Amino acid sequence: MNPALETLLLAFSGSDPLPVPDRALFIGAEPHPDFATWPGLTGWQPIKHRAEGWDKAGLTRVDDLPEGRWPVVLVLPGKSRDEVLASFAMARARLEPGGTLVAAMPNTIGAGRFEKNLAKATGSIRSIQKNKCRAFYATEDGSWDETLFAEWYELTLSHQIPGTDYTTRAGIFSSEHIDPGSKMLVDHLPGNLSGRVADLGGGWGFLSAEALRRSPKIKELDLFESDARALDCARLNLTGDARVSYHWHDVVNGLPGSYDVILMNPPFHTGHATRIDLGKAFIKTAAASLRRGGVLYLVANRQLPYEAVLEEGGLTFRRVAEDKTYKLIIAEKRG
Numbered sequence: 200m201n202p203a204l205e206t207l208l209l210a211f212s213g214s215d216p217l218p219v220p221d222r223a224l225f226i227g228a229e230p231h232p233d234f235a236t237w238p239g240l241t242g243w244q245p246i247k248h249r250a251e252g253w254d255k256a257g258l259t260r261v262d263d264l265p266e267g268r269w270p271v272v273l274v275l276p277g278k279s280r281d282e283v284l285a286s287f288a289m290a291r292a293r294l295e296p297g298g299t300l301v302a303a304m305p306n307t308i309g310a311g312r313f314e315k316n317l318a319k320a321t322g323s324i325r326s327i328q329k330n331k332c333r334a335f336y337a338t339e340d341g342s343w344d345e346t347l348f349a350e351w352y353e354l355t356l357s358h359q360i361p362g363t364d365y366t367t368r369a370g371i372f373s374s375e376h377i378d379p380g381s382k383m384l385v386d387h388l389p390g391n392l393s394g395r396v397a398d399l400g401g402g403w404g405f406l407s408a409e410a411l412r413r414s415p416k417i418k419e420l421d422l423f424e425s426d427a428r429a430l431d432c433a434r435l436n437l438t439g440d441a442r443v444s445y446h447w448h449d450v451v452n453g454l455p456g457s458y459d460v461i462l463m464n465p466p467f468h469t470g471h472a473t474r475i476d477l478g479k480a481f482i483k484t485a486a487a488s489l490r491r492g493g494v495l496y497l498v499a500n501r502q503l504p505y506e507a508v509l510e511e512g513g514l515t516f517r518r519v520a521e522d523k524t525y526k527l528i529i530a531e532k533r534g
């Protein structure tokens with residue numbers, strides 16, 4: 200169970216608890232057994248596997264953050280400053296007059312600092328510290344600093360990466376710049392890719408866009424991405440190219456088709472912990488989904504031990520480029 204969610208729910212159970220509301224919106228929704236007694240709870244969760252967890256618990260979910268007003272809005276925000284402040288603004292915009300905004304997050308991402316940010320906008324705030332997390336909540340009383348919320352609302356809007364036509368938004372991978380690892384990969388992409396291509400963890404579409412631009416013979420490209428917000432940006436960045444299909448999909452679960460070419464810069468950071476397993480799972484999925492003779496283009500931080508997984512997957516590979524941070528591997532399925 201997410202310790203931030205455990206802490207958030209203490210606001211509704213400890214001494215002087217908030218009443219469980221008739222209706223509530225949950226931004227960044229994650230399931231909890233306590234929600235069985237919440238009558239009108241609607242969740243929004245852009246990350247695929249978390250959304251599936253919410254659905255499995257039998258709770259009500261919406262794909263797009265709904266418009267409307269709720270007496271209580273719960274928030275489990277992401278990690279980056281802009282994403283947290285944007286989620287406060289999204290919550291505020293959906294709060295009924297006199298409604299309560301309840302947020303929680305781990306101390307490691309700066310919960311104390313974000314509590315101060317929210318307190319600056321709301322005046323008074325109540326706070327609970329437990330499970331190495333902080334929950335804090337404020338009830339709208341007509342005195343909130345709407346100018347500050349309006350400033351944070353700007354962070355919810357998509358924007359362009361300076362010097363490019365690429366659109367991104369706060370909270371998604373590489374939202375302010377092109378990732379240098381991905382740049383290394385496209386610098387080594389040939390112009391003769393063809394057939395069916397998959398982009399695993401395609402983000403806002405950089406690898407796909409550059410591959411499609413260089414290789415007119417690509418027939419179809421499937422972009423698989425678990426973050427619905429990134430996928431929405433990819434739709435804007437690749438708009439008008441009929442070869443592309445977009446999949447809100449957890450790559451760990453394998454792919455529905457097989458491919459001539461697979462591109463990827465696999466994820467390996469979850470919060471502040473390095474999660475090598477996710478990258479390994481991406482490689483296993485790629486190995487299982489390449490056709491015979493198919494080629495994988497993989498960029499990764501150079502210290503990550505992915506070579507053994509490539510071998511186990513029956514791929515022959517060579518390291519074609521590296522710098523002090525990244526390595527670029529091209530692997531082929533021979534068998």
Ligand SMILES: C[S@@+](CC[C@H](N)C(=O)[O-])C[C@H]1O[C@@H](n2cnc3c(N)ncnc32)[C@H](O)[C@@H]1O
Pocket residue numbers: 372373378381399400401402403404405406423424425426429448449450451463464465466467477
């Ligand atoms: C290192 S980023 C690369 C993004 C993009 N390809 C680029 O080059 O800018 C990895 C991407 O994988 C996505 N991701 C993480 N876990 C995933 C999963 N289980 N299934 C699909 N995508 C995932 C992340 O949201 C992120 O967009």
